[in-house]
Amino acid sequence: xxxxxxxxxxxxxxxxxxxxxxxxxxxxxxxxxxxxxxxxxxxxxxxxxxxxxxxxxxxxxxxxxxxxxxxxxxxxxxxxxxxxxxxxxxxxxxxxxxxxxxxxxxxxxxxxxxxxxxxxxxxxxxxxxxxxxxxxxxxxxxxxxxxxxxxxxxxxxxxxxxxxxxxxxxxxxxxxxxxxxxxxxxxxxxxxxxxxxxxxxxxxxxxxxxxxxxxxxxxxxxxxxxxxxxxxxxxxxxxxxxxxxxxxxxxxxxxxxxxxxxxxxxxxxxxxxxxxxxxxxxxxxxxxxxxxxxxxxxxxxxxxxxxxxxxxx
Amino acid sequence: xxxxxxxxxxxxxxxxxxxxxxxxxxxxxxxxxxxxxxxxxxxxxxxxxxxxxxxxxxxxxxxxxxxxxxxxxxxxxxxxxxxxxxxxxxxxxxxxxxxxxxxxxxxxxxxxxxxxxxxxxxxxxxxxxxxxxxxxxxxxxxxxxxxxxxxxxxxxxxxxxxxxxxxxxxxxxxxxxxxxxxxxxxxxxxxxxxxxxxxxxxxxxxxxxxxxxxxxxxxxxxxxxxxxxxxxxxxxxxxxxxxxxxxxxxxxxxxxxxxxxxxxxxxxxxxxxxxxxxxxxxxxxxxxxxxxxxxxxxxxxxxxxxxxxxxxx
Numbered sequence: 001x002x003x004x005x006x007x008x009x010x011x012x013x014x015x016x017x018x019x020x021x022x023x024x025x026x027x028x029x030x031x032x033x034x035x036x037x038x039x040x041x042x043x044x045x046x047x048x049x050x051x052x053x054x055x056x057x058x059x060x061x062x063x064x065x066x067x068x069x070x071x072x073x074x075x076x077x078x079x080x081x082x083x084x085x086x087x088x089x090x091x092x093x094x095x096x097x098x099x100x101x102x103x104x105x106x107x108x109x110x111x112x113x114x115x116x117x118x119x120x121x122x123x124x125x126x127x128x129x130x131x132x133x134x135x136x137x138x139x140x141x142x143x144x145x146x147x148x149x150x151x152x153x154x155x156x157x158x159x160x161x162x163x164x165x166x167x168x169x170x171x172x173x174x175x176x177x178x179x180x181x182x183x184x185x186x187x188x189x190x191x192x193x194x195x196x197x198x199x200x201x202x203x204x205x206x207x208x209x210x211x212x213x214x215x216x217x218x219x220x221x222x223x224x225x226x227x228x229x230x231x232x233x234x235x236x237x238x239x240x241x242x243x244x245x246x247x248x249x250x251x252x253x254x255x256x257x258x259x260x261x262x263x264x265x266x267x268x269x270x271x272x273x274x275x276x277x278x279x280x281x282x283x284x285x286x287x288x289x290x291x292x293x294x295x296x297x298x299x300x301x302x303x304x305x306x307x308x309x310x311x312x313x
Numbered sequence: 314x315x316x317x318x319x320x321x322x323x324x325x326x327x328x329x330x331x332x333x334x335x336x337x338x339x340x341x342x343x344x345x346x347x348x349x350x351x352x353x354x355x356x357x358x359x360x361x362x363x364x365x366x367x368x369x370x371x372x373x374x375x376x377x378x379x380x381x382x383x384x385x386x387x388x389x390x391x392x393x394x395x396x397x398x399x400x401x402x403x404x405x406x407x408x409x410x411x412x413x414x415x416x417x418x419x420x421x422x423x424x425x426x427x428x429x430x431x432x433x434x435x436x437x438x439x440x441x442x443x444x445x446x447x448x449x450x451x452x453x454x455x456x457x458x459x460x461x462x463x464x465x466x467x468x469x470x471x472x473x474x475x476x477x478x479x480x481x482x483x484x485x486x487x488x489x490x491x492x493x494x495x496x497x498x499x500x501x502x503x504x505x506x507x508x509x510x511x512x513x514x515x516x517x518x519x520x521x522x523x524x525x526x527x528x529x530x531x532x533x534x535x536x537x538x539x540x541x542x543x544x545x546x547x548x549x550x551x552x553x554x555x556x557x558x559x560x561x562x563x564x565x566x567x568x569x570x571x572x573x574x575x576x577x578x579x580x581x582x583x584x585x586x587x588x589x590x591x592x593x594x595x596x597x598x599x600x601x602x603x604x605x606x607x608x609x610x611x612x613x614x615x616x617x618x619x620x621x622x623x624x625x626x
Contacts, residue, residue, distance in 0.1 A: 011617060022612070041351065045359075300513065301513075303328065305617075308621070
């Protein structure tokens with residue numbers, strides 16, 4: 001058995017090396033202009049490669065207007081859903097559990113009080129609800145931006161499935177995962193820091209099954225862990241790319257992470273199935289557009305890679 | 314070892330089944346109009362799917378003019394390269410060899426004499442030289458068509474690498490193989506019959522190494538086989554999809570061939586890395602455009618599949 005497993009691992013390494021030699025960039029490239037739809041599709045979407053587009057939403061009022069003061073005035077009284085955790089990790093492996101955040105309902109201005117340090121609260125706060133929360137919870141802000149990215153909608157031949165609003169604290173971290181979406185991630189203020197892995201790194205990225213659990217606020221403002229005993233175990237990535245445990249996950253050493261920082265006015269094209277880990281500066285505001293991916297040959301190949309990764313491992 | 318090899322085969326079957334369930338068509342679809350470049354790229358090139366385009370070159374004079382009479386008049390005296398074999402199989406496995414045709418230099422009108430049955434010659438004749446032979450050997454015919462397919466060139470952002478002219482006998486058969494090109498295959502007269510396999514069928518398609526050899530004409534007009542002893546062995550597909558030997562190649566039963574007939578005025582988009590076996594009616598004339606493929610994530614995945622297919626045995 002060891003022979004075949006080793007041969008499989010060798011195939012994966014050759015595969016990943018060929019990816020880097022043939023078409024992957026060593027750093028995320030910049031486009032200085034919003035692209036022509038066909039060019040963008042051919043150069044980035046079809047080959048499933050990330051890039052950062054500059055000057056793509058200079059005309060949005062959001063870029064100059066979305067200060068805390070403006071947001072308090074415009075949506076301060078709106079009640080939104082905020083992910084709250086004791087340590088900044090929502091939807092992440094903590095110990096032997098897959099920990100989900102407390103979903104606290106609070107007014108936008110109380111959230112800003114926390115983010116701006118005007119009140120002290122235990123826990124780390126992050127507006128990260130990915131259910132098109134911008135259009136669902138904050139429709140008053142839609143006028144400050146475009147409802148979609150025209151060249152992307154034309155390139156993909158469809159409109160986005162979701163438009164999400166992100167605002168959170170510096171300690172809030174999104175653990176490594178992937179999405180079934182073509183993602184355009186627009187930073188309005190502050191900075192987002194991404195660690196990215198191409199789907200071809202799948203064999204080097206560990207998955208385990210974890211018991212799901214949710215944080216609950218206690219009477220004294222602390223947190224308790226509530227196991228979701230009825231829920232199925234969740235496959236998630238235990239590895240932290242900031243401090244990868246190469247003793248437990250030696251295969252990760254063969255992977256090829258790429259880091260990038262997305263600054264105000266910049267838009268990251270994060271292709272479907274790319275693994276990503278995200279950090280941010282305090283109070284960073286961002287908007288992202290999720291376009292459903294195509295379940296075509298690339299997805300098909302990725303699913304094979306998924307099965308094979310399980311076999312080797 | 315058997316356990317892993319079996320597990321690998323199971324992965325391949327699931328992979329191929331998912332391909333059919335998710336995105337492959339059961340028959341090659343028809344487009345009734347030449348497409349818009351972006352649509353064509355997104356719908357067919359990016360997902361690597363074949364289709365037949367109708368009404369795409371109605372305006373070529375070739376379609377109405379390329380009769381034997383016209384061709385004799387226009388290029389009858391031109392000397393061209395014709396592949397001649399005793400059995401119609403050029404570049405194919407015959408017995409234990411990879412047999413290449415005799416490359417006979419003859420005038421276009423002598424070739425037409427053979428194809429039209431005006432003279433009798435031993436062997437099967439096929440103009441199939443794939444070195445842009447239309448532009449290289451028959452530039453007089455270029456004016457009867459377009460030098461490239463504008464919507465395809467725009468979709469791919471490049472011009473074709475080669476434009477080939479095909480004319481041959483009914484017995485001439487192109488054995489199963491794949492090319493590193495996006496291929497637009499335009500039938501001018503007669504019919505071409507294709508058997509196609511998606512690249513995801515690679516694990517079910519056998520390859521073996523064969524000693525290359527060439528046919529030579531003998532003094533009496535027959536053929537002899539000349540082994541190319543100095544040449545490296547050639548990996549080729551021994552399987553004949555017309556009469557697949559499922560005893561020798563049982564895995565082929567899991568494959569998903571699709572057949573199609575391309576008629577005068579129709580253009581087959583044959584995507585890169587699709588396996589194809591081709592037959593034709595007597596005297597069928599065709600022109601094809603080879604656009605270099607992108608060596609991107611799909612190619613990368615295919616190479617992995619190639620290595621894994623070898624492993625599974």
